[in-house]
Amino acid sequence: MVSKLDLYKVFYKVGKSESFSKAAKDLYMSQPAVSQAIMQLERELDIRLFNRTPKGVSLTNEGSLLFEYVHSALNLIDVGEEKILEFKNLTTGELKIGVGDTISRYYLLPYLEAFHNKYPNIKLKIVNGTTLEICSILKSGEVDIAICNFPLDDSTLELIPCIEVQDIFVCGEKYKKSLSKPISLNEVVKLPLILLEPKSVSRKYVEDYLISKGIKISPEFELGSHDLLLEFAKINLGIACVTKEFSHDYLNNGLLYEVQLMEEIPKRNIGVCFLKSVPLSPASTKFVEIIENK
Template sequence: MEVQLFARHAKGVELTREGETIFPYIQQALGCIDKAEQQLQELKQLEGGHVTIGGSDSTFKHFVLPSIQRFQVRYPNIHIRLQHGSTPQIIEKLDNGSIDFGFVHLPVQARHVETQPFLSISSLFVVGEQNRELAGRPLLLEEVLDYPLITFSRTSSSTQFLHRLFERQGVHVQPDIEVGSVELLIECVKLGMGVAFVTKDFVLRELKKGELIPLEMKEPIEQRTIGIVKGAAVIVSC
């Protein structure tokens, strides 16, 4: 069925009754297209939109926030969202699309994502004043187990790294106390509840004040890597 939308006459062209009926819908559709083109242009020039980043609270606090702050200063119109999670949770959030990219401890087993190194970190064993006698000489890993061992949850990358460290020496390790935050781990150690394994940057203030005491180990503890994990189509610049 053909419908005439325009009528021609000597003074030009005007809408027919049918044309006037559908014109508001066409006008609305064109407005949506214009708005979409504008938003795409803003995103292309980083003048608008939002980005959602995943990571642990400690990783954000000690390593990532300075980079986010520089990004915020450079692109003030980009809305930034931070989502908390462990490394497995960050991978899951990336899979379900709730984050654009995340910061995790490498390596990760997921092959469907891309990773790139961000920075290297050091880990160490620490004790409180009540266990200062441990700090007098280089220790074997087995000697640490003579004291209660304080770690993060067994699913954390730090604890998994610790297990691999002991396994290379043929030793099975079972933490005595598992905590969910750096703050709680620090308090447990300061109270003399045992030996803790922790990222050095997380406890620099306590080490400087003498509230925590680092242990010297005979076996070297290699550095770990924090990396950026993202989907193949996501480009990240830090």
Template structure:
């Protein structure tokens, strides 16, 4: 693959020329130039514009699918060559926000370890703000965060979609309702994550768009972990807002009821964060593995 292919894949994955430019650390005109050169080489249009949005053409979708397969072949080749020279040795320090560290990343690390058994791990957890600070202080190599804010000294890449949902305990007086209105969430007692939590930040920003502010909610308590909130719900006549990824077992065992709120959806992205500057080989290897992991 040459650089034009890499530029094309960045635009195809973002469907946005300016975001691709930011990701690649080049100017937007440079991105446009590379795409035009590739289209000229292939003698076909790869993108089409509809209003302010960019879409892949049929040729673009085919090109992206093929280049993605080629990139995977390169990764497989690098892996096999690395095995010949025993070059996959070393360590990596990862910091993950609470939701990610408890419910997502352990299985990823286990699969990664089975492929690269000579790479040692240190996994720290805390809220998203704390993990970003550890990253900036060079205490960890990668941070996996769930907030929406950005630091100019840190690069970010989405790796998984998530939704924050309203839940209540099965013994709660609200369990039979199944549906609540926007006005209800300002009256019903609620338990939330602590300040600095990425979950709380996303909740705050989304509710503010509906002119609902945290100080107006009937907040009983802030707790420092998702597990604490789930245990709290057992004897609490109220609601909580939790990652859908964190309550799969409780929903299956019918310990928690998910409530629908009309006209409100709290969507977010889990993101990989790393410091600006040259990337170390092993953190880059894990980052690439995570971006292609089949959750």
């Protein structure tokens, strides 16, 4: 069955070459098939599109009018196909990433740099938020992929763990001497604690682990960012639960000290997530590959 688009492609070739035989050659069709296609289109439109003469064909007035529109339409299709190829070849386009401020600052930046150096024509849009906020906008289509704290319990998302991280407790100079020896988690929770807000995935992970040990917590401070945890602990407002991999500057420079525990909190992951129901774009696929392979 010949589609309407195919009929217009035949019409365009005949109108451009003013010859059924030339159009047939260009389209790799037989001349009778080209003639049949034009007659079918004329029947469907109920109008004569070509004047037939022994020397060839010429467009009627109505055919000339239609030709201009068909020419524009087919040209737009060609441009659209070229744009699709550009997207596939990553010579244009946009990659939208959802990520939290802390993960963006301490983990994601080198990968953004590597991707931008390799694909400079792809625009990067970074949307910040908590893990739960980012997962929500991922589902709404506002971002292509998300870089999140794990664990996540969501059957609609594909999860790719990328890096293991360790949750630890840190203190400032005031608590350094009294916490010089390893202590139990039961002893830790008796200290003035500084934690992330309850809606944070990393806070919930630590809290759930403590609850599994029969330990309940009642923090002195609940903060909205990892950097604030570090700063509050540095000025001796309490003992902060932080991500070790994102606290190296404070620990290495002696601004904070890791509280040695008799039992470490199990490691967790940070990784990439995206919707199972939506195929990754070429740009998203390449970015995930860079993260996985670096």
